[in-house]
Amino acid sequence: VITTSERASGYASRVIAVVELDEGPRLMTNIVGTTEDPDALPIGMPVSVTFVDHAGVMIPVFEPAEERS
C-alpha cells in the first residue's frame, strides 16, 4: 500500500495507493476509512473493496480488511 496525500490547489488530501488483488491484477485506488498517517498504512496491509460515487460513477476503493477469524 502506498500513501500520498495532496493538499495543493484546493484538492482534499487523500491516500492514493496501488492495491494488488488476490487474483493478481494491480490498480490505482484510494484507501478510505483510515487515517492519513503513513505508519498506520504499512505496505502489505490487507484491504477489502468498497465502492464510492465519483461524479455519478461507482468506483472501487479499499478500506482496511476486518480481521479474518
Place this chain on the structure above:
Amino acid sequence: MTPSRVVIVGASETTKLGRIPDASAMELHADAARNALRECGLRPKDIDGIACTGLSPVGVAHYLGIEPTWLDGTTVGGCSPLIHVRHAIAALLAGHCNTVLITHGESGYSGLGPPPRPFDPTSSAGQFESPYGRMVAPVLFPMGVVRYMHQFGLTAEQLASVAVAQRRWSSLNPRAMMRDLITVDDVLASPIVCYPLHRLECCLRTDGGGALVLTREAASRDADLQHRPVYVLGSGEASETPMVSQMDDLTTSSAFRSAGRRAFDDAGIRHDDVDHLMIYDAFAHLPIFGLEDLGFVGRGEAGAFISSGATSPGGILPLNTNGGGLSYTHTGMYGMFAIQESVRQIRGTAPAQVADARISVVHGVGGMFGAAATLILGSEP
C-alpha cells in the same frame, strides 16, 4: 552498426536560465539554437533536419528560417531530446539529411508558452487513475519509492542525501538556480509535497532551453568549430506503460533497463569505462532507480551508494554534476539540460569539471517511468 560516425558539433543552452520573464517558449528555442549554431560556424540555411518537443518542429523551423527535409517531433516526456538524438543519428547515417538541429525551450516558470496539454479523459490513465486524485508528477512519481523503501530498507535520510549530493555539485556552478549547501536535516525539515517526498526532493520550475547540432563525422572535419566534436557512441530508447500503477515492478523501470542495455551494447563499453553520469532527476528517487536499472550498482544498493558520497564531488562516479533538476534547472522536460552537461564534461568546459572525462552516460525518463532513453557520449570515436 555502432553509430560512432555522428558527432555533436554545437551544444548550447539559452543565454539566460531560470527566470526569463521576457522570452516566449519559441524565443527560448531560437535563442538556444542561435547560440549552438554560432559555436559551429553555421547559419539556419545550413540546417536541413530539425527535431524538437513542446512546440512543433514545423513552427520552430519556420521561425528560424530553416527549410527541413527531415523532421522529428517525438514527444514522450522529458527524455524526448535524447530520443531526438538517437533518431537524428539514424537519419544522418541513412542520408536523409546532413546537419540536424535539435531545440528545446520552455517557459516553465513564467508561463509564456503553449498551455498545458489537455488531459485526455478517455486515456487509460484518465479512466483508471485520475478518479483517485490529482494525478500530477509529485503524486504519481513517488508511488514506486514507497514500495522501494519497504522492500530494500531505503531510509528517508538516504533519499534526502540525493538532494544533498546534487547541491554539492550545484554549489560549484554559477548558472545553477540553487547553490547554497544543504544537509540531510534541511531536506527532511522542508515541507512534505506528497508523502514521502519533501520539497527539496522535488525538481525546480524554471525557464530556459538548449540546442544541439549534429552531423556526420566526415562533415565535421571541414567545419569551423569552437569545441572539439563529441561522439555519440551509443543510444537506446524504450517505453513501458502510460500508467505508473501498471509498471511490471514498482521498484524498477523496465524502460530504464531496456534503453540502458541497448545503449551500452551499442557503444561496446562497460560500466567501469564510464567517467561521468547524468540521470534525469525530476525527483530524488530517480537517480536511485537509474543507478540500479543501468547496472552501476546492485538492487537496493543505490541509496547507500549515494549517501556514502560516491556520486558527490570527489566521488568515484560523478553524477548530475550540474546540480540536476533538483538544483540546476528544470523547465518541465529536463532531458536537454542533462545532455548539455554531458557535452560540457566531454568537452572539458563544465563549471564543475570532472578531470579527464572521456565517456559520459546520459539517461532520461519520460512521463512517470513511461518511457526512457540513454545516450553514451565520448571524446573519441
